[in-house]
Amino acid sequence: VQLVESGGGVVQPGRSLRLSCAASGFTFSTYAMSWVRQAPGKGLEWVSVVYSPPGSTYYTASVKGRFTTSRDNSKNMLYLQMDSLSPEDTAVYYCVACFDWLSRDFWGQGTLVTVSS
């Protein structure tokens, strides 16, 4: 199983960024896919999840309306479109695959997003 995040970097406040997560080694379409972030030196914060099917999405309050999680099962890809970024969004963003809460989950290595002018 491999999850590889990409798309992180330095971005100015108010701008947008799109993260991607390439999945391999498991049946991607059967897993719920989440984003979890961790600000530097801080704890874990769950960001969002997208189910498949039917593609239902849920978000934490601080990103609702600004972030959009989507997936492309034909490409085994997970995305996080982040708009109206603020310095508080600075964090390592992890992609997480979860079949169910009884089975182990899988995490990527994370990608760092820095929001700074």
Next chain:
Amino acid sequence: DIQMTQSPSTLSASVGDRVSIACRASHDIRNELVWYQQKPGKAPKRLIYGASSLQSGVPSRFSGSGSGTEFTLTISSLQPEDFATYYCQQHKNFPWTFGQGTKVEIK
């Protein structure tokens, strides 16, 4: 939102010690709680699911207990590789939420 509160925030212990970390939920989450271990620079690793079930491959010195609003992670005999930060997470309601973490340090 369901708030998850861990205590203590930091725990100093020695190899061989028995240690316990508490996690309290602001609302009843039944047993819909997992525990993670995170080492510096690494992704978290799930240890416990369903509040008390050991994830496959996790050493038996780890155990979880509790239901409703009060939960505990116990390490029966602390090993050098157990020095890390531990998080509880509830998945009863959206948004899923983590505790703030408990760092287990070498005494």
